[in-house]
Amino acid sequence: MRNEVMIEFAIALPIALLVSFLIARIMLGMFGARLRIGLTALTIISAVGLSIGILLAALLIPDVRVWMLPTFLLAFGCSLALSFLVAGIATALHRGAGDVDVAKVLAAGESDRVEFKETARWNVREDKKDARMELAIAKTVAAFLNTGGGTLIIGANDAGEAVGLDRDLATLRVPDVDRFELWLRDLFSNLLGRNAAGLPHLQFGEAANGVTVCAVVCPRASKPVFLSQAKDGSSTDLWVRIGNSTRSLGVDEAVEYVARHWRPSVSSLLLGRPTAR
Numbered sequence: 001m002r003n004e005v006m007i008e009f010a011i012a013l014p015i016a017l018l019v020s021f022l023i024a025r026i027m028l029g030m031f032g033a034r035l036r037i038g039l040t041a042l043t044i045i046s047a048v049g050l051s052i053g054i055l056l057a058a059l060l061i062p063d064v065r066v067w068m069l070p071t072f073l074l075a076f077g078c079s080l081a082l083s084f085l086v087a088g089i090a091t092a093l094h095r096g097a098g099d100v101d102v103a104k105v106l107a108a109g110e111s112d113r114v115e116f117k118e119t120a121r122w123n124v125r126e127d128k129k130d131a132r133m134e135l136a137i138a139k140t141v142a143a144f145l146n147t148g149g150g151t152l153i154i155g156a157n158d159a160g161e162a163v164g165l166d167r168d169l170a171t172l173r174v175p176d177v178d179r180f181e182l183w184l185r186d187l188f189s190n191l192l193g194r195n196a197a198g199l200p201h202l203q204f205g206e207a208a209n210g211v212t213v214c215a216v217v218c219p220r221a222s223k224p225v226f227l228s229q230a231k232d233g234s235s236t237d238l239w240v241r242i243g244n245s246t247r248s249l250g251v252d253e254a255v256e257y258v259a260r261h262w263r264p265s266v267s268s269l270l271l272g273r274p275t276a277r
Contacts, residue, residue, distance in 0.1 A: 008066045016075075020046035023079055027087045037090050045086050049079030100151055100215050102205035106160045112241055113150040115140050118157045120184070120214075122167040129171050137184075137216075138191040138227055139239050140246050141200055144218035145192075145225045146261070147241040155213035162207030165214060177204045180214065196225040224258050 024042035037045075053075030057064050064071055110116055120137045123130035137154070144150035155165045169175040172183060181202050188197035201217040226236040238254040239246055249257055 012066050016047060016050050017043075019076065020044075020050060020079065023049075023083050026080075027083050030084075031087050031091050037087065042083060042087070046079045046083045049082035050075045052082065053078030099201075099203055100205075100217055102153070102203075102213060102215055103208045105151055105153060105215070106156055106162060106207055106213075109160050110158070110244055112243055113144075113148065114153070115150070115244075115246070116153045116156040116158055116160060118155070118163055120154045120168050121171045124167075134187055135191070135229070138187060139248075141188060141216060141218055142192055142196070142225050142227045143239040143241045143246040145196060145199060145221040146239060147220070149218050149220040150241065152216040152218070153213055154216065155211070156207070162209055162211040162213050164211040177212070177214070184214075184216070191227055191229070192225055193228070196221065199225075223262060 020043045021039075023046040024039055027042050027046075028039060054066070054071060056078065057068075057071040057074045061068075061070050105114055106116075108114065117133075117137060117140070118124055119133055121129050121133055123133055137152070140152050144152065154168070156162050165177070165180065169177075169180055172179045181204075184202060185197055188200065199219055199221060201219075203215040203217060204212055205215060206212055224238060227239055228236045237248045238257065239248050240257065241247075
């Protein structure tokens with residue numbers, strides 16, 4: 001005699017996993033880079049929501065079966081609601097988490113996690129716009145992402161004195177911080193890739209002397225970020241922080257660094273993001 005319950009369970013299980021995966025993809029599409037939960041974790045959360053919905057259907061509806069419409073609606077609704085709730089809470093908790101006290105950072109000085117750049121586009125010595133300044137910004141951001149994270153302050157000299165963004169803003173068609181942020185995002189996207197471009201948190205704040213600077217707060221990246229200087233992507237470098245300096249690694253060094261720095265772990269598998277060490 002066939003066990004109908006086991007048959008229904010065997011058929012429903014892969015379908016439930018597929019639905020959970022699709023709901024997780026919807027959440028990632030809705031919240032985008034603001035959501036710091038991986039696809040695997042969201043799929044598990046969605047599957048829990050399906051289980052809750054099926055349980056509610058069994059408790060509230062007499063003689064209900066797995067393939068009945070009320071069961072499907074409750075399961076799908078609970079899964080969607082739980083996934084949205086968790087994603088919303090995670091996004092809200094992350095919002096503003098990257099904010100830094102600009103005055104405090106400037107007072108502390110440069111370190112392995114902090115660097116100051118007087119400008120992002122303007123060559124102070126030659127008194128002109130210079131693409132080499134842009135490249136230096138991208139190298140520093142890539143190095144922070146590839147190491148342990150860090151903060152880059154644009155608009156401050158090596159001594160930690162805020163000099164402002166006026167010279168950089170003057171190179172833009174619309175000289176304001178919004179356009180400057182858009183330019184920075186485009187720079188990161190072109191040189192570091194679209195995925196890496198969304199990782200840094202950009203913050204504009206006033207220093208103690210009232211001058212506005214830009215803080216680029218970089219988290220630790222979940223995978224290697226390569227800097228590409230050629231439009232066809234043929235020339236790529238891996239930049240890291242070593243002490244207070246930013247350094248490019250050779251091929252052998254880069255391979256060893258990546259293997260050592262991004263090791264898979266149980267938490268990384270659950271979160272869907274490799275864990276940097």
